[in-house]
Amino acid sequence: MKLFLAASMFVAVAALVAGPARADDPIVIKFSHVVAPDTPKGKGADKFKELAEKYTNGKVRIEVYPNSQLYKDKEEVEALQLGAVQMLAPSLAKFGPLGAKEFEVFDLPYIVPDKAALRRVTDGALGKSLFQKLESKGITGLAYWDNGFKIMSANKPLRLPADFQGLKMRIQSSKVLEAQFKALGAQPQVMAFSDVYQAMQTGVVDGSENTPSNMWSQKHFEVQKYATLSNHGYIGYAVIVNKKFWDGLPADIRSQLDKAMVEATAYANDLSQKENDDALAAMKASGKITFIELTPEQTAAWRKALEPVATEMTARIGKETIDAFRQATAGGN
Numbered sequence: 001m002k003l004f005l006a007a008s009m010f011v012a013v014a015a016l017v018a019g020p021a022r023a024d025d026p027i028v029i030k031f032s033h034v035v036a037p038d039t040p041k042g043k044g045a046d047k048f049k050e051l052a053e054k055y056t057n058g059k060v061r062i063e064v065y066p067n068s069q070l071y072k073d074k075e076e077v078e079a080l081q082l083g084a085v086q087m088l089a090p091s092l093a094k095f096g097p098l099g100a101k102e103f104e105v106f107d108l109p110y111i112v113p114d115k116a117a118l119r120r121v122t123d124g125a126l127g128k129s130l131f132q133k134l135e136s137k138g139i140t141g142l143a144y145w146d147n148g149f150k151i152m153s154a155n156k157p158l159r160l161p162a163d164f165q166g167l168k169m170r171i172q173s174s175k176v177l178e179a180q181f182k183a184l185g186a187q188p189q190v191m192a193f194s195d196v197y198q199a200m201q202t203g204v205v206d207g208s209e210n211t212p213s214n215m216w217s218q219k220h221f222e223v224q225k226y227a228t229l230s231n232h233g234y235i236g237y238a239v240i241v242n243k244k245f246w247d248g249l250p251a252d253i254r255s256q257l258d259k260a261m262v263e264a265t266a267y268a269n270d271l272s273q274k275e276n277d278d279a280l281a282a283m284k285a286s287g288k289i290t291f292i293e294l295t296p297e298q299t300a301a302w303r304k305a306l307e308p309v310a311t312e313m314t315a316r317i318g319k320e321t322i323d324a325f326r327q328a329t330a331g332g333n
């Protein structure tokens with residue numbers, strides 16, 4: 001992968017050596033992401049492309065690269081910082097390894113009560129202050145996009161915390177998700193999103209957590225026997241750009257792109273629920289995986305087992321961030 005990064009940088013440098021772009025050449029924005037086009041993030045990216053090209057009258061060309069075509073997970077953030085791509089929408093879990101640990105608040109089990117409450121975080125003071133933490137890393141945050149709530153899949157039924165004992169569960173690279181699975185007695189394994197299907201197929205992992213739209217579009221349901229509709233956590237994204245690139249854009253172009261982003265965000269967040277509902281229905285109809293609904297008692301047992309995670313992670317995420325999150329979701333700001 002490092003090789004690929006080096007190759008991309010070489011191409012970027014070679015382009016510079018080849019001479020300055022002609023004045024009427026469009027500004028190219030490479031928008032790389034790891035999910036399928038037919039997902040909330042994939043559709044959001046495509047909508048942004050459509051609107052951005054329209055509002056700038058073709059002065060900007062957006063090249064969308066889905067499905068980890070260019071980079072896997074954390075490598076895509078490095079590529080953005082290096083300027084090999086200009087725009088990404090990594091899941092919020094992926095900012096911890098960058099040193100922006102406060103973002104891991106979104107990964108705490110059961111911390112997001114519903115989307116309306118979440119919106120008060122992302123549209124409010126906390127959402128803004130989280131984006132400010134990215135500036136020193138050469139990144140500008142533009143918008144928060146939803147995927148949805150996570151369900152838990154494995155090759156055995158997961159009804160109670162004891163069912164997780166010893167299972168190898170794939171996680172994104174987040175200390176909170178690591179603590180979550182340890183609290184359940186499982187063995188968390190960090191793995192890039194694009195490697196999960198094969199790891200499930202070959203038994204490298206026993207299971208994972210993800211949203212229905214990701215499980216459907218990556219075909220996880222074909223290689224997992226059960227999924228529990230636990231909705232125990234949330235996956236969302238921060239749409240980010242290379243700060244130097246963004247600040248260097250002509251102001252009129254940037255304002256048209258901002259407008260396109262506002263509209264693409266509304267579009268993506270409006271369709272995310274339906275995308276996940278449809279994905280769940282499609283997986284049910286496939287007959288390849290059995291879905292489990294938890295009883296209120298079982299949900300209570302999951303909540304109890306996962307309760308210590310927030311306390312354990314307070315020093316890492318920061319008490320202020322967790323308190324601000326809870327206050328905003330409870331209705332304050």
Ligand code: LMR
Nearest residue numbers: 034035091172193210235
């Ligand atoms: C994952 O890595 O499991 C997902 O969050 C990927 C994504 O971008 O939705």
